[in-house]
Structure formats: C-alpha cells, structure tokens
Amino acid sequence: MYQSSGKDKLVLIAPCGMNCSLCIAYQFREKDLNKKGFHRTYCPGCIPRGKNCTHMADSCELLAKGLVRFCYECDSYPCKRLKALDKRYQTKYHMSMIENLDFIKGNDAEKFLEKQEDKWKCPDCGGLICCHNGLCLDCNLDIFLKNKKYRWNED
Ligand code: SF4
Numbered sequence: 001m002y003q004s005s006g007k008d009k010l011v012l013i014a015p016c017g018m019n020c021s022l023c024i025a026y027q028f029r030e031k032d033l034n035k036k037g038f039h040r041t042y043c044p045g046c047i048p049r050g051k052n053c054t055h056m057a058d059s060c061e062l063l064a065k066g067l068v069r070f071c072y073e074c075d076s077y078p079c080k081r082l083k084a085l086d087k088r089y090q091t092k093y094h095m096s097m098i099e100n101l102d103f104i105k106g107n108d109a110e111k112f113l114e115k116q117e118d119k120w121k122c123p124d125c126g127g128l129i130c131c132h133n134g135l136c137l138d139c140n141l142d143i144f145l146k147n148k149k150y151r152w153n154e155d
Pocket residue numbers: 014018019020021023024025026043044045046047052053054055
C-alpha cells in the first residue's frame with residue numbers, strides 16, 4: 001500500500017487550522033464508506049481539492065483567493081469568524097483551530113502532525129479517530145451504522 005510521507009500529509013492542514021485528516025468528509029472518501037450504505041459528500045482535503053472548504057472560504061477573501069497559507073499570517077488573526085468557528089469546534093468536536101494554528105506557528109507543521117497522530121490515535125488499530133464523531137471509522141463503524149448522527153456519545 002502507498003504510504004504518504006510526512007511532507008505529503010502537510011497538505012492536509014487547512015489554512016483555518018483544521019486537520020482535514022480528522023474530518024468526516026475526508027475519512028469517508030479515504031475509506032469509501034458510502035459503499036456501506038452512507039450517502040455523504042467526500043472531500044480530499046482543503047488544499048488538495050483546490051479550493052477552501054466552506055468553513056471559511058465563502059466569508060474570507062484572503063482564503064478564497066488562497067493569499068495566505070495559514071490564517072496566522074493574516075493581520076486580522078484571529079478574526080471574528082475564525083473565533084466563531086473555533087468556538088463551535090471546541091464545543092462540539094473537541095478541537096481548536098486556533099490552538100492548532102498557534103502550535104504550527106510556534107513549532108512547525110510536521111511536528112504538529114506528529115502530535116496530532118498521537119492525540120487522535122485509535123487505541124485498537126492505530127488509525128485516526130474522526131473529530132466529528134469521536135469514532136475510529138474502522139473499529140467503531142458499527143456504532144455509526146446504528147446511529148448516523150452519533151457524535152462523541154453526547155447526543
Ligand atoms: S470538508 Fe473541509 S475540513 Fe473536511 S476535508 Fe474537506 S476541506 Fe477539510
């Protein structure tokens with residue numbers, strides 16, 4: 001199987017600080033889970049798809065035009081919209097875009113991904129847990145098949 005190198009994976013960090021490899025739209029595409037009876041939109045990640053995800057691109061000209069690689073390069077960082085997105089993600093999905101961006105700014109993106117692999121590692125298979133539901137979509141797919149709205153055991 002093709003193993004992507006650390007450098008390849010850097011494209012999976014979106015400008016807003018989202019780690020696309022934790023995203024349900026990315027993981028569904030990677031695992032082709034619509035074959036199992038789901039009907040979800042697939043996404044190859046913000047940078048690979050060539051346009052920013054709807055998280056921020058519609059509301060930010062700099063991101064829509066690809067003028068910054070990461071939001072922290074912007075004079076308005078962290079802007080009101082990024083703060084609102086961050087708050088939603090902290091509350092619902094146990095992660096913070098702003099914390100991610102601050103870490104990347106203070107360290108580097110490869111180090112960030114190493115840390116993420118540790119933080120989001122499935123204890124059973126070593127794969128990445130999906131931030132949108134808190135499940136490993138290999139080991140815990142049965143939970144998600146029973147409840148397609150499952151989210152972090154909170155609903
Ligand atoms: S939907 Fe957005 S966050 Fe998810 S993989 Fe695509 S670009 Fe990344």
